[in-house]
Every structure is written in structure tokens, then in C-alpha cells.
Amino acid sequence: MSKRLPFLLAGLAMLVMLATIALRWHRAAPADAPALQVVSLFPQPRVLPEFNLRQSDGTALVPGELKGHWTLVFLGFTHCPDVCPTTLAQMAQAQKQWRSLPDSTRPRLLFVSVDPDRDTPDGIGEYAHGFDPDTLAATADVPALEAFAKSLSLVFAKVPAPEGVPADQYSVDHSAAIAVLDPQARMAGVIQPPLEPQAIAKDMAALTGMPSR
Secondary structure, eight states, X not given: OTTTHXXXXXXXHHHHHHHHHHHHHOOOOOTTOOOOSSEEEEEEEEOOOOOOEEETTSOXXXXXXXXXXXXXXXXXXXXXXXXXXXXXXHHHHHHHHGGGSOTTTOOEEEEEESOTTTOOHHHHHHHHHTTOTTOEEEEOOHHHHHHHHHHTTOOEEEEOOOTXXXXXXXXXXXXXXXXXXXXXXXXXXXXXXXXOHHHHHHHHHHHTTSOOO
16 A cells, blocks of 8 residues: 555645646636637636647647647647547547638647657657547657646646556556647637537637637
8 A cells, every 4th residue: 555655645636736727727708709618718818938849740849830720739648548539539520520611720639748758759640640630749858748738737647557567558647628729829728528529619610710819
């Protein structure tokens, strides 16, 4: 029991962080926002600090690359047994519905792997594109990922493999919420699970016609 205590304490700490983040997200939407079903917008979008991730095609992903489109950001990893494939499959349904929107304004989904020790840029691209070819995929080293996640009020933590299991069979706990970035690449809101693909698609279609703030 004593060997498991640090893991239990780490899990409790993560739950506390998630609860704190959830409280921050319960804010009133801006007055000029369209009627939305599942996207919770902040009263004012938040400028993100600089970041530099590596995309699946080898190019750098910096704030300027995300400007011009609404972008939904989801943290995960390719060895994830449940939340990640379920979320990406649900988001693929939403992506299919908004594919009729002009490419110049169409919302985008960004999958960020928080497991750089096992997930290569090529690997995350293949994984994400298996759900939808339009999904962006990126990763970075752990310090860069921690800073990026923190800027989005998201968290992740490596969970060591159980005793007797190979060390590389560890897991990663991570936020299941989706961060919403506006066309200026600012943190504008959040989508909390459980996800509703049709409602997400409708909300994002409405937001593409929303004037910049």
C-alpha cells in the first residue's frame, strides 16, 4: 500500500487542479457571442504566451500558424486506451459536419501528444489522421508541453507502470476538456465532456461568423 500512496496522492492532486480549472471556466459569455450549446466562451479571450511545438510534418507550430481560424485543442497520447480515441472519433463527426464551410474560415482540430517519449511527430500524424485527415497533430519536449498545457488551463501527468509491468507501459493522465482558440490564437473558451459532436459542429459554425473581439 505504501508504494501506491505517492500515485494516489498524485491522482488526488490532479483532481484538485482539474476542479480549480473547472471553477475558472464557469464564467459568463461575452454579450456579443452567438447562442451556443456546448462551447463556453470567456468574457474576454486570453493572449497565450509564445510556444513552439513540432507538427507531424516536421514544421514548427507557433502562435502565428493558428491565426485565421477557430482552433480546438485536445491533449492526449497514442497509447491512450479510451478517452483519446473516443474524443477524436467524436470530433471527427463534428469535422465532417463543418467540412462544407469555406477552407479559409473552417475550424481546425489540433491534437497535441503529451507523451513525447513514445510519440514521434510521424506517429502522432498517422494516429490523428486515422480519425480525420484534416486534424493537426503536434508534440514537443515535456517542459514545452507543460508550459503550453498550463497556458490553456489544462494538465497532464505521467503515471508509472504498475509493479511487475515493463516501465515503458506507463500511462498519462490528462485533461479531457477541449480548449477553444479564436482566430487570433487566443484562449477564448472551453468545451467540457461529455462531447456532443452535432452541437460542437453547430457552435463552431456559428463562431466562424462572429466578429473579431
